[in-house]
Amino acid sequence: MAQINPSILSADFARLAEEAKAVEGADWLHVDVMDNHFVPNLTLGVPVVEALSKATDTPLDCHLMIEDADRWAPQYVEAGAGSVTFHVEAAAAPVRLAREIRAQGARASMALKPATPIEPYEDLLPELDMLLIMTVEPGFGGQAFLDIMLPKIRRTRELISKHGLELWLQVDGGVSASTIERCAEAGADVFVAGSAVYGTQDPADAVRALRARADAATAGATWACGH
């Protein structure tokens, strides 16, 4: 079954605990950490993640859009994240970092910006629990989905299958009712959605509807039966 991870970037930051509760039933809550250096936007850090982890039973999927990921990622595990995604462009030692995150008991995930190809990182895939392919330039919610990322999603799914890995394949940016099927058909199985969830009257229902669309698009796909 497809996993839907609402992004709190599109939530009301003055009511984060309520906004987290509004999507209980989602698989993970996606938490966008931005430092105004790696991306041109500033959001939240370790203390907010710690508070959020106490405010919801939904596990936290922290996406670090920050420099010096090697230094900071372990602190997000300590703060309560169940999955930590670092950008390969911001990590000095991605293999060591992934091993450290796993040793702390969390899922280790690596993200690629749109211009970063997957091929140089094929040998790293067994070190990861999830690979995130950005489908917008990271930094802001509400951007248009980049169709040109679909071949990269397809090639990544082929690599995962070729190596027989359990790796989850996440997409983030512009995922909505009109784009999720294309992502799912290309091989994604974990979907981050910000405005398509929090921009609706009923966020929990939006999560269910997105999951149903993704599942319908991948019915019968051999890789779509996990989780």
Ligand SMILES: O=C(CO)[C@H](O)[C@H](O)COP(=O)(O)O
């Ligand atoms: O990482 C992100 C931006 O860098 C966000 O998670 C993403 O953009 C979600 O927002 P939307 O679904 O509205 O595109």
